[in-house]
Amino acid sequence: MNYPAEAKVIADASATPETRLMALGLMLPKPPAAVGAYEPWARYANFITTSFQLPFDGETLRHVGLLGDTVSTQDGIAAARLCALNGLAQLAEAAGSLANVRLIRLDGHVGCTQDYDDMPLVLDAASRLLQDVLGERGRHARTALGHHVMPLGAPVMLGFFAEIITTERGLA
Template sequence: MADGKSPEERLAELGLGVPEVVPPVAVYVPAVRVGSLVYTAGQLPMLDGALMATGKVGGEVTAEQATACAQQCALNAIAAIRSVAGDLTHVRIVKVVAFVASTPDFTGQPGVANGASELFGSVFGDAGVHARSAVGVPVLPLDAPVEVEVTAEIVG
């Protein structure tokens, strides 16, 4: 990193830490490494074993709450990546897909997805700049408002 700080140090400066890997809610693993790439499963906004919010964005969940959920999904993705990469020093975020369970009239999915994207930029610097899709969907597992999946590369 240009500033010499590790991703974990940057997280600490934000008052955050890498959480424990969220246990799968079905038959899959949180992340898989294939060569230099790491693919995460969809990460829900689980915090201390429970969803931060439930419902649809634009309905029971505000855009601000959903953005915070996207940030938690990103933190959970970082934990999943670290679990197969060993550490975060050589991680580059390549692609982020944010699914936002939203009401039919809600069109702010990109703003919600920024909760994840901005965290990756803050934690990984230039290595956190990524391609992204933000998709509105009718429902997500456990009635979560947001789900984020990540493709990362282990460089160096």
């Protein structure tokens, strides 16, 4: 966050996810299309799971390479935030609105060298963004795994598991 006004909006429990996005100077992208023979998300009852989201900006994979080698930690953080925005776009499409989403779990995978140990720092950027946008409904469990080979050479990929909230009473 850069300005006190942003912090005030983020801290406001009654703010909508869309208002929080605007306060952060962000917009949801168009949900990325699948790059293979699978669906970008699936729904079962009131649960949504997404396929892993890569750091796509439109149709361009914005970051490629391994953290600890050709990708800096700062670029890994940017990639994680972009993956988070893409995941939010998928969840919004699946649930009809981010106001209907409660995040349960974030699966974080980082493409990195064997000795790279800042995976939590990279994935925390995505976790913080999700909590800033969704508020209390953005608090989640998380996995963090490192890999030497990633799909399309992406340095970060995130998978989401969320609940669709259908009541007015808040957290289910």
